[in-house]
Amino acid sequence: xxxxxxxxxxxxRGRPWLWLILSLVGVVLDQISKWLCVLYLEPVGSxxxxxxxLKLTYLHNEGAAFGSLSDHRWIFMIFSTVAIIGVTFYLxxxxxxxxxxxxxxxxxxxxxxxxxxxRISLGYVIDMIDFYGIWPYIFNVADSFVCVGAGMMVLxxxxxxxxxxxxxxxxxxxxxxxxxxxxxx
Numbered sequence: 001x002x003x004x005x006x007x008x009x010x011x012x013r014g015r016p017w018l019w020l021i022l023s024l025v026g027v028v029l030d031q032i033s034k035w036l037c038v039l040y041l042e043p044v045g046s047x048x049x050x051x052x053x054l055k056l057t058y059l060h061n062e063g064a065a066f067g068s069l070s071d072h073r074w075i076f077m078i079f080s081t082v083a084i085i086g087v088t089f090y091l092x093x094x095x096x097x098x099x100x101x102x103x104x105x106x107x108x109x110x111x112x113x114x115x116x117x118x119r120i121s122l123g124y125v126i127d128m129i130d131f132y133g134i135w136p137y138i139f140n141v142a143d144s145f146v147c148v149g150a151g152m153m154v155l156x157x158x159x160x161x162x163x164x165x166x167x168x169x170x171x172x173x174x175x176x177x178x179x180x181x182x183x184x185x
Contacts, residue, residue: 026110
């Protein structure tokens with residue numbers, strides 16, 4: 001069993017492009033959800049799934065997150081493009097060999113690309129998830145990927161800081177902590 005897990009780790013470590021496949025799957029899921037939204041939800045506008053909590057509501061979002069920057073669409077598109085390219089470059093060439101970090105980057109990339117496809121092809125982003133009982137904004141699957149990926153990245157950073165702190169406490173005063181500790185967690 002241990003050999004099998006080690007083989008999987010080496011496969012993912014040596015082939016960061018596999019994480020781009022995860023991003024592609026996320027983009028496809030986002031675009032399918034938006035296609036279904038246009039097909040079935042646009043004609044009716046809104047469908048309540050859980051009364052007082054969750055609806056699917058068809059919405060054109062011409063701005064950034066939560067409709068902000070709607071008058072500055074091109075600036076936001078340029079920033080998004082640079083960010084997607086930067087995160088992709090980091091994922092492929094610079095990120096350490098940690099599945100948690102790479103999964104978070106892959107989610108951020110997929111969400112960014114999913115919304116960018118809408119902005120380029122439609123001029124707006126299709127939103128549909130409406131927690132109307134607790135959250136005033138309507139969002140989509142791509143937005144969820146970006147937020148979950150960013151949350152995972154923050155958690156990863158906190159865990160790494162804590163690990164480094166613990167290693168610093170445990171190391172004798174003259175020794176530096178080993179760089180290989182904590183890889184591929």
